[in-house]
Amino acid sequence: MVVGIGHMVFRIHQCGSLKGKRKVVKAIVARIRNHFNASVAEVADNDIYQRAVIGVSLVGSDRRLVNAKLDKMFNFAEDLGLAEMIDSQLEIISL
Template structure:
Protein backbone atom coordinates (compact mmCIF):
# COMPACT_ATOMS: atom_id res chain seq x y z
CA UNK A 1 0.00 0.00 0.00
CA UNK A 2 1.25 3.46 -0.90
CA UNK A 3 0.06 6.66 0.78
CA UNK A 4 0.58 10.05 -0.84
CA UNK A 5 0.29 13.16 1.30
CA UNK A 6 0.45 16.69 -0.03
CA UNK A 7 0.19 20.20 1.32
CA UNK A 8 -0.62 23.34 -0.68
CA UNK A 9 -0.20 26.88 0.61
CA UNK A 10 -2.36 29.56 -0.99
CA UNK A 11 -2.45 33.35 -0.81
CA UNK A 12 -6.00 34.66 -1.09
CA UNK A 13 -6.05 38.17 -2.53
CA UNK A 14 -8.70 40.76 -1.62
CA UNK A 15 -9.89 38.78 1.39
CA UNK A 16 -10.78 40.84 4.45
CA UNK A 17 -12.74 38.37 6.57
CA UNK A 18 -12.84 34.73 7.58
CA UNK A 19 -16.17 34.46 5.77
CA UNK A 20 -14.52 35.45 2.48
CA UNK A 21 -11.67 33.03 3.11
CA UNK A 22 -14.08 30.20 3.92
CA UNK A 23 -15.86 30.74 0.60
CA UNK A 24 -12.64 30.38 -1.40
CA UNK A 25 -11.31 27.44 0.63
CA UNK A 26 -14.61 25.55 0.38
CA UNK A 27 -14.63 26.01 -3.40
CA UNK A 28 -11.06 24.72 -3.76
CA UNK A 29 -11.67 21.74 -1.45
CA UNK A 30 -14.94 20.76 -3.16
CA UNK A 31 -13.49 20.90 -6.67
CA UNK A 32 -10.45 18.83 -5.73
CA UNK A 33 -12.61 16.27 -3.91
CA UNK A 34 -14.99 15.91 -6.82
CA UNK A 35 -12.33 15.72 -9.50
CA UNK A 36 -9.77 13.44 -7.79
CA UNK A 37 -11.76 11.54 -5.13
CA UNK A 38 -9.12 12.51 -2.57
CA UNK A 39 -9.25 13.36 1.11
CA UNK A 40 -8.92 17.14 1.30
CA UNK A 41 -9.10 19.58 4.22
CA UNK A 42 -7.83 22.93 5.44
CA UNK A 43 -5.10 21.95 7.89
CA UNK A 44 -3.40 25.13 9.16
CA UNK A 45 -3.59 28.94 9.40
CA UNK A 46 -7.32 28.81 10.11
CA UNK A 47 -7.43 32.32 11.55
CA UNK A 48 -5.30 34.15 8.96
CA UNK A 49 -7.51 35.85 6.34
CA UNK A 50 -5.22 35.85 3.31
CA UNK A 51 -3.48 32.50 3.73
CA UNK A 52 -4.80 28.95 3.47
CA UNK A 53 -3.03 25.63 3.94
CA UNK A 54 -4.87 22.72 2.34
CA UNK A 55 -3.80 19.11 2.86
CA UNK A 56 -4.59 16.16 0.58
CA UNK A 57 -4.25 12.42 0.93
CA UNK A 58 -4.36 9.60 -1.64
CA UNK A 59 -4.02 5.84 -1.17
CA UNK A 60 -3.12 3.34 -3.88
CA UNK A 61 -1.03 0.35 -4.79
CA UNK A 62 1.56 1.92 -7.12
CA UNK A 63 4.05 4.64 -6.18
CA UNK A 64 4.24 6.11 -9.71
CA UNK A 65 0.46 6.39 -9.96
CA UNK A 66 0.17 8.23 -6.63
CA UNK A 67 3.02 10.57 -7.59
CA UNK A 68 1.38 11.36 -10.96
CA UNK A 69 -2.03 11.96 -9.34
CA UNK A 70 -0.55 14.33 -6.75
CA UNK A 71 1.24 16.26 -9.50
CA UNK A 72 -2.00 16.54 -11.49
CA UNK A 73 -3.87 17.56 -8.33
CA UNK A 74 -1.39 20.37 -7.61
CA UNK A 75 -1.60 21.62 -11.21
CA UNK A 76 -5.41 21.44 -11.12
CA UNK A 77 -5.57 23.45 -7.88
CA UNK A 78 -3.24 26.10 -9.30
CA UNK A 79 -5.20 26.31 -12.57
CA UNK A 80 -8.48 26.94 -10.71
CA UNK A 81 -7.41 30.56 -10.32
CA UNK A 82 -9.29 31.05 -7.05
CA UNK A 83 -6.12 31.82 -5.10
CA UNK A 84 -2.40 32.10 -5.76
CA UNK A 85 -0.47 28.94 -4.91
CA UNK A 86 2.67 29.89 -2.99
CA UNK A 87 4.17 26.51 -2.12
CA UNK A 88 3.56 22.76 -2.29
CA UNK A 89 4.96 19.81 -0.38
CA UNK A 90 4.58 16.14 -1.18
CA UNK A 91 5.51 12.93 0.60
CA UNK A 92 4.93 9.38 -0.58
CA UNK A 93 5.06 6.59 2.00
CA UNK A 94 5.17 2.88 1.20
CA UNK A 95 3.60 0.70 3.89
Protein backbone atom coordinates in the same frame (compact mmCIF):
# COMPACT_ATOMS: atom_id res chain seq x y z
CA MET B 1 0.51 -0.02 -0.01
CA VAL B 2 1.58 3.49 -0.94
CA VAL B 3 0.33 6.65 0.80
CA GLY B 4 0.76 10.03 -0.84
CA ILE B 5 0.35 13.15 1.25
CA GLY B 6 0.88 16.77 0.43
CA HIS B 7 -0.06 20.27 1.32
CA MET B 8 -0.59 23.39 -0.71
CA VAL B 9 -0.24 26.92 0.62
CA PHE B 10 -2.41 29.56 -1.04
CA ARG B 11 -2.45 33.35 -0.86
CA ILE B 12 -5.98 34.69 -1.15
CA HIS B 13 -5.83 38.21 -2.55
CA GLN B 14 -8.30 40.90 -1.51
CA CYS B 15 -9.74 38.88 1.35
CA GLY B 16 -10.57 40.80 4.50
CA SER B 17 -12.73 38.37 6.44
CA LEU B 18 -12.97 34.74 7.43
CA LYS B 19 -16.23 34.52 5.50
CA GLY B 20 -14.44 35.46 2.27
CA LYS B 21 -11.64 33.02 2.98
CA ARG B 22 -14.09 30.23 3.77
CA LYS B 23 -15.82 30.75 0.42
CA VAL B 24 -12.55 30.35 -1.52
CA VAL B 25 -11.28 27.42 0.56
CA LYS B 26 -14.56 25.53 0.29
CA ALA B 27 -14.55 25.96 -3.48
CA ILE B 28 -10.98 24.67 -3.82
CA VAL B 29 -11.57 21.73 -1.47
CA ALA B 30 -14.85 20.71 -3.14
CA ARG B 31 -13.45 20.85 -6.67
CA ILE B 32 -10.35 18.81 -5.81
CA ARG B 33 -12.41 16.28 -3.84
CA ASN B 34 -14.96 15.85 -6.64
CA HIS B 35 -12.42 15.68 -9.46
CA PHE B 36 -9.88 13.33 -7.85
CA ASN B 37 -11.88 11.45 -5.17
CA ALA B 38 -9.18 12.24 -2.60
CA SER B 39 -9.12 13.27 1.04
CA VAL B 40 -8.84 17.07 1.14
CA ALA B 41 -9.12 19.52 4.03
CA GLU B 42 -7.88 22.87 5.30
CA VAL B 43 -5.17 21.90 7.77
CA ALA B 44 -3.49 25.07 9.09
CA ASP B 45 -3.65 28.88 9.37
CA ASN B 46 -7.40 28.77 9.97
CA ASP B 47 -7.52 32.29 11.41
CA ILE B 48 -5.34 34.10 8.86
CA TYR B 49 -7.53 35.81 6.24
CA GLN B 50 -5.21 35.83 3.26
CA ARG B 51 -3.49 32.45 3.71
CA ALA B 52 -4.85 28.92 3.41
CA VAL B 53 -3.09 25.59 3.82
CA ILE B 54 -4.91 22.67 2.22
CA GLY B 55 -3.81 19.09 2.85
CA VAL B 56 -4.45 16.16 0.51
CA SER B 57 -3.91 12.42 0.74
CA LEU B 58 -4.23 9.40 -1.56
CA VAL B 59 -3.75 5.68 -1.02
CA GLY B 60 -2.86 3.23 -3.77
CA SER B 61 -0.77 0.26 -4.73
CA ASP B 62 1.50 1.87 -7.35
CA ARG B 63 3.99 4.55 -6.32
CA ARG B 64 4.16 6.14 -9.78
CA LEU B 65 0.37 6.35 -10.07
CA VAL B 66 -0.01 8.01 -6.66
CA ASN B 67 2.78 10.47 -7.48
CA ALA B 68 1.24 11.31 -10.87
CA LYS B 69 -2.21 11.87 -9.34
CA LEU B 70 -0.81 14.17 -6.65
CA ASP B 71 1.07 16.17 -9.30
CA LYS B 72 -2.12 16.50 -11.33
CA MET B 73 -3.99 17.53 -8.19
CA PHE B 74 -1.50 20.30 -7.44
CA ASN B 75 -1.62 21.55 -11.05
CA PHE B 76 -5.43 21.42 -11.03
CA ALA B 77 -5.63 23.46 -7.82
CA GLU B 78 -3.24 26.06 -9.20
CA ASP B 79 -5.10 26.27 -12.52
CA LEU B 80 -8.43 26.94 -10.77
CA GLY B 81 -7.35 30.56 -10.40
CA LEU B 82 -9.23 31.06 -7.13
CA ALA B 83 -6.05 31.79 -5.17
CA GLU B 84 -2.32 31.99 -5.79
CA MET B 85 -0.39 28.87 -4.83
CA ILE B 86 2.79 30.04 -3.10
CA ASP B 87 4.14 26.71 -1.83
CA SER B 88 3.52 22.99 -2.05
CA GLN B 89 5.05 19.86 -0.58
CA LEU B 90 4.63 16.24 -1.53
CA GLU B 91 5.61 13.04 0.28
CA ILE B 92 5.18 9.42 -0.78
CA ILE B 93 5.32 6.74 1.92
CA SER B 94 5.58 3.02 1.10
CA LEU B 95 4.15 0.73 3.79
